[in-house]
Amino acid sequence: MVQGKDPGSGGVIFTRRNFLKGSGAAMAATAAVTQTAAQQPAAAATRVVSGAKEITLNVNGADHKVAVEPRTTLLEVLRDKLNLTGCKDLKDVYVDGADTVLVDGKATYAGVMLALQAEGKKIRTVESLRGDGQPDPVVTGFVKHDAMQCGFCTPGFVMAMRALLDKQPNPTLDEIREGLGGNICRCGTYDGITKCALELAKGGA
Amino acid sequence: MPELPVAWKPQAENVVFGKEVSRIDGVDKATGFAKYSADINTPGTLHGKLLQSPYAHARIKAIDVEAARKVPGVKAVYVFPDRAPRTNEETGEPIYFEIEHEGQPIAAVAAETSGQADDGLRAIKVVYEPLEFFVDEFHLPRAVELGRARPIRAAQQGDLEGAFKAAAHTITGMYGIQTISHMCLEPHGSHCEFTDGDHLTAHLSTQNVSGTPGQFASPLGLDAAKVHVSCDYMGGGFGSKFAADEWDIACAAMARDAQRPVKLMLDRATELNIPGSRPSAFAEITVAADADGKLVAWDSHHWGTSGPQGGTVAPTVMPYVFEPKNRRTRATGIVTNRGPDRAWRAPNHPQACALTQTAIDDLAAAIGVDPYDLFLKNLDLTWSATSRNPADKDIYAAELEIAAKLMDWKAKWHPRGEAGDGPVKTGLGLALHTWGGAAGRGTCTVAIHPDGTVETFSGTQDLGTGTRTALAVILAESFGLPYEKIKVHIGSSKYPMSGPSGGSTTIGGVSGPHRRAALKALGRIYDLVAAKHSVDAGTLTAANEQILSAGKPVCTWAEACSLLGPMKVEFQGEGPANDGLTSAQVGGVQMAEVAVDVETGVTKVVRYVAVQDIGTIVCREQAKSQVLGAMIMTIAYALSEERIMDNATGRFVNADLQHYKLPRIGDIGELIVEFYEPESQYKKGVIGLGEPPVISGGAAISNAVANAVGQRIPVLPLTPKRILDSLRS
Structure with a gap:
């Protein structure tokens, strides 16, 4: 290519x-x-x-x-x-x-x-989201909802969610699915990721 | 005092054990600070790449790598063993290496940049003699005609003919499930570096940290003691990462030649193709019941391929879980020029379940009864994975009831095909499974420092299951400490040996030794505290970072540890042992509700329920994640994921993530996980969970689709094309 x-x-x-x-x-x-x-x-x-x-x-x-x-x-x-x-x-x-x-x-x-x-x-x-002692809410949300297993796709999902919330702080479920639809997880962590996004969408992050 | 009795704490006393906790490495993983083998970048690391066969079957007539050595940036070139033509010393005849599948490695290069490695590969000349190949996994008569079918393995029991004659209901059907790839997001591969001349450090993406140094050492002519395998984090294995593979040996050999570190991770097409797949399985099945719906006879012939080895699903797991007294099973393996298989999460079980419990569901539909009732009626015919003895049918019955409640099965279920007139048809399906999950081998060293710091060292690995967190939780619960304070060291072959993570053996394999080591440590500390503070050691407990006597604080944890002396004290743990900390044998029931658009063929999982018994739970949140992950992997292989082999070229034509279809975040529906956990389960001991929940969902989803559209769509995955083709035929 x-x-x-x-x-x-x-x-x-x-x-x-x-x-x-x-x-x-x-x-x-x-x-x-x-x-x-x-x-x-x-x-x-x-x-x-x-x-x-x-x-x-x-x-x-x-x-x-x-x-x-x-x-x-x-x-x-x-x-x-x-x-x-x-x-x-x-x-x-x-x-x-x-x-x-x-x-x-x-x-x-x-x-x-x-x-x-x-x-x-x-x-x-994604390294920029670690912060000094207080990670970005997207990061803490992923940890809280155990939205990771092997973790290889996780940083990409974290960045995609950060970008989504920056653009639209209160996304609907459909907007979350569309906004994160460009990322693949093999272990099967979509459920936790969705719950994390829905919670952040409610609170704004 | 006498040694503390070996047991988990009474369930009601647990503070973190069995509770919902966050992963101790969660922030590291989510912010990119967790380093995987693919992320190791020591100074001067070269890029390793493979030259692979474009042919599915061929002889290598010549290889010339000399030009590659001269390509700018190329620092090492490697030819895989036996690939270059040789001469038989006795006869003088040439010996040519036979390629058995597309993508088989032939040579490798290591270069300063990725692009220069590509340049190097382009400079290698290989002359192939293409041979006849066969990649058709389904066409059994053709395989027999071409001599590609292995001899039939058959087993029979009871009076088959008599039982079929006497049966009130009999159905015959064809069923199948296609080959899938492990497709780990972190590809197979390693970063290899020699230090001090002949000491190899291999950062290997592996499920088998303790077992792989010897696998590097032997082909490289090294002493195993000079090989250090490290794997802090690994990006998925699913049963395919137990070995130091031949490309890892190539990586190490090039690192030695170049005297530079080399990283060689497979590219995506290769990752999909050669380091592991789950064999396909197809079957013709006849199954019969008496007038009461009791299963009385089973006759099946299944076939499929594991690739060049010609294996198929083990006949011992057919029929799956339900075993009529009169039965015959036959199995035929097919030799194909397809990438080879490796153990895939619950080897054999998902395929056997998808073949068996779809047929039983068809029998229920033919009789005109709710499959829930038919499954329930036949629970006395179920067998256990561990012993092959009858399963505990009361557990299955309880799980069926729980699942039905969560699914609202009785209210929602309709007879097959009676899903209304609209184009979107909904349906329900169920299936059940069994698994062992006994503890694997494991050892650990728990170190307690005089300042109260607790560390553990174990040569296990965390595949993403949460092993690291589980070890912290077990030690924290034992010592009455916050789990975040426990220092967990895993992923190095320098640590005490721990077994490979396969067969759901890890959690039992690591939790037993850690609890045993902790109890030894606690016994010693209690004795010291008792002597110092003149209390009875038998009254002591550890909680809230304190040592308590009959519930009253005696001293802090740190003060107690200072009594150990000026140096850290180490306590060893071993396993497995028959002391009740771990055991085996779990089962589960899964139910799916689907919506199928019969105009487009698109199927959506609306709601998917998993009820699972798992013995003693260590980390509830991570256990739940295992089940959720298994359910999503199941949706993948049930609805979209498959290897597509091209019969004309012998190639795997959808070997990239654009065309190898995995669900995305919007494709999963509502997932509900429920553990079946009466007190008897806590008392059972710790049992592995990674595999069982990935077994029965394929059959459950297929049964739900059949219930929705009114007929069996015989082969998984149930793609829109398969559904439309079936409905139109």
């Missing part, structure tokens, strides 16, 4: 447009990237990048300089370079939501966003 050769060997030309065209990701995932792309200045769509490049990413309020290839995803930077491993890599076509982060406040699959696309945006990962 993500085309590109080793930068040292001349490299093929990579554009975001080609990436989007070639993406095999699910509609939901593709839509998220398309929207993100649409928000960028028109000139960005014609930018041609090749070779490794140092960029600055703003993650959880701090700027980080990282070297990336054009094919490097935001997920790879967060996990491998910044050691923010709360966003999980299911090594899929990224339709599972385990890699959900907030990009300029919007729930985004980090696996389908290129690191280059994330430049200049505010990225928030």
Whole structure:
């Protein structure tokens, strides 16, 4: 899907447009990237990048300089370079939501966003919800309702719920199901997650 | 004083044991601070990737990896054992490795970046000789014709012919359940790093921390004592993660070659395909009852495939739970070029239940009786998973009654197919199950520090069941401490041996040793307190961070622990033991209410009830989560989840999360969990719970759909297409 050769060997030309065209990701995932792309200045769509490049990413309020290839995803930077491993890599076509982060406040699959696309945006990962001693209400809600088992999908669900409540503090059951429908759990924790969301929706969080 | 008697506290005295508590690692998991094997990033970690066969069946005629070694960023290349062509030393004939299924690993590379690892794989040249393959799991006559069917295994008892002749009601039907994958969210794999030359640390995603060092050591030519397996957190196993797999050996070998850490986690398609599946099962079944609805005869032939090994569901669990006196079972395994099977949560039971209790439900429909009544009438024919002796039919009867009340069964039930004229038909179904859940092997070291700190070390693992929390709760209840203060150390092969987490053996396997160690510690502390404060040790108890004599505080817990001396004191616990702390044998009843749109074929679970007996409960909330999770996994395999093999190419065509259909959060309906727990259950001892609740829901949901639409949809999962095809035929 993500085309590109080793930068040292001349490299093929990579554009975001080609990436989007070639993406095999699910509609939901593709839509998220398309929207993100649409928000960028028109000139960005014609930018041609090749070779490794140092960029600055703003993650959880701090700027980080990282070297990336054009094919490097935001997920790879967060996990491998910044050691923010709360966003999980299911090594899929990224339709599972385990890699959900907030990009300029919007729930985004980090696996389908290129690191280059994330430049200049505010990225928030699940680690930021731990707080100093007092975790985010979404986190405490998940713990209270035992809305986790193996926990591998949990950070993605937490971020998806945070994004949902930021947008709509009092969602209905249908809005909760739609808002969290982009995430997959294998152990079967949906019941606790739903109860957690309903409680937070009542109280506002 | 004499040793404290080995027992759990009287139920009424418990403060945290058996109560609702939050996971001690909940915040770590929910904020990404819990580190899984896939998250280990020690400096310089290389990315490992596999080269796999695109063919379902082939010979490897040549492999050339030299170009891959020259690819920029590639630091190690590995060829799996025997894959490269060899020569028979005696005959001089070439020996070619035979690929048995798509996705079988051939080579691996480790590179600086993930992309460079892909570049390396592309540079490897493999010459294949494709061979005839067979991936059709259902078509038994074709398998027989191609020599792919194993010999029939048959067992018979009673007077089958006479019983069928005398029976008042007989039905014959075809039933089936497709293959599913374990599909762990954290893929199988490991992060391997050598230190001090030849010491391997493997962060392995495993259900078997204590058992895997030797599995690394042997193929790598290492001393097992030089292998440390670590697994703090693991992202799902379900029975598929007991081994250091061949790709983990590849990961370690490349780490040694490159003298760099290597991480190799399977990609999603591979995770779906090769590290585990639950075998399919199909059956032709004839079952008969007398005029009273008593089951009198059973005749079944089931078949299916576990992949290249050609296994099928164990005939010993057929017919499932209900066992008419006159019966014959036959089983045929089919050899296919499909990814191999591994134990999947309650091996054999979900398939056997889905075949058996659907047929019995069809018999009830043919007689024209409520299946609730027919099941109830035949409870004396049920067997136990542990002993094969008759089950406790009173427990099943009580659970049926509880479930019926929660479902409002008697008010809602209608005869099959009488669901009104509208396009959305509702229906009810039920089924029941049995499981053992005996304690596995386990040891632990409980350390008590002079300042009162309590730690435990155990080489067990937490699959997400809440093992960590359970250990904290057991020690906290024993010592009268807040459970959050107990320091629990698990997930390392350096800790005292604990058995693999399979067969629902973990909770019994760890809780017994911890209670035994705690009682030893408490006995010692009571003696010291008694001597120091001149009280009778026999009157002492521990509660509220204090030691009490006949209910009156004597000293604080910390003061008592300071009497142990200047150094920590360790107490060992072992198990299993026949001292009543643990036991085995549980059962349960599940009921489903579904709504089927007969115009679209879409089925929704409206309400789903699980009633389960589980012996002594350790962590109520996490136990409930186990049942809820099992119910959701059941909805998956009952309605949407299956491997789809392409007969033309031999490939697994839906091996990604977009097309391998799992329920999402909006697809589960109302779930109700109820534990059957009279006092007799608390006295029974701790029993495992992970597997039983995943067994009977498939049959219950299928029965509910049949009740709704008026006919059996024979093969699970009940996808819209299967339902519409059946209704139109």
